[in-house]
Amino acid sequence: MRACGEEFAAMDRRRGRGHARAFLAGYLTRDVAPLLRRTYTDPVSRELFQAAAELTGMVAFTAYDTGDHGAAQRARIQALRLAKAAGDRGYGAHTLANLATQAIYLELPGEAVRLARAAVNAAGPHPAVTARLLTTQANAHALAGDHHSFRTTINRATTAMDPRRPTRPTGLDRLLHRAPPCRNRHAVTPGPRPARPCAHLRSPSP
Numbered sequence: 128m129r130a131c132g133e134e135f136a137a138m139d140r141r142r143g144r145g146h147a148r149a150f151l152a153g154y155l156t157r158d159v160a161p162l163l164r165r166t167y168t169d170p171v172s173r174e175l176f177q178a179a180a181e182l183t184g185m186v187a188f189t190a191y192d193t194g195d196h197g198a199a200q201r202a203r204i205q206a207l208r209l210a211k212a213a214g215d216r217g218y219g220a221h222t223l224a225n226l227a228t229q230a231i232y233l234e235l236p237g238e239a240v241r242l243a244r245a246a247v248n249a250a251g252p253h254p255a256v257t258a259r260l261l262t263t264q265a266n267a268h269a270l271a272g273d274h275h276s277f278r279t280t281i282n283r284a285t286t287a288m289d290p291r292r293p294t295r296p297t298g299l300d301r302l303l304h305r306a307p308p309c310r311n312r313h314a315v316t317p318g319p320r321p322a323r324p325c326a327h328l329r330s331p332s333p
Contacts, residue, residue, distance in 0.1 A: 163179060175213075
């Protein structure tokens, strides 16, 4: 499964996200889903569900990049469930943060704040990671027009990144560095907003 993820990344670079997304989604349905229904020792089960969560997260990135926000949210909710089954709080926090970022893009401030708070709570005491997640939460408060909460949260992010506080890279920290870049320019620059396809979907519980 790890090798498949690397192949997916290479295909993404060569042929673009539409083709790579179809390849990986097919692999998850055809090959990975049956494996998840079997019984394993705890270490093997955790590793399997963790790998499946990361691959499902990749599908979500490709859907987001191509503007298919409903599919992106569904894939991220599934990745969150897989991370929970793996006992991987770090990847769960990473996924919640991505859901919060998507809610910000879709101009759903209440949802964005709730998801960002859940991500911060799930991340644990890792200053560099917490700072990034708090920045996402601050952006959500800004979208909601809550200037007091924005200032409070951005100050917490600044404090978390105090260079006098030693920190070490964590698994989540590496994941945030490794996240695929968005090729959809509207994801990072002002542009026409799509309809809100996620608004009718049930969001994950924190």
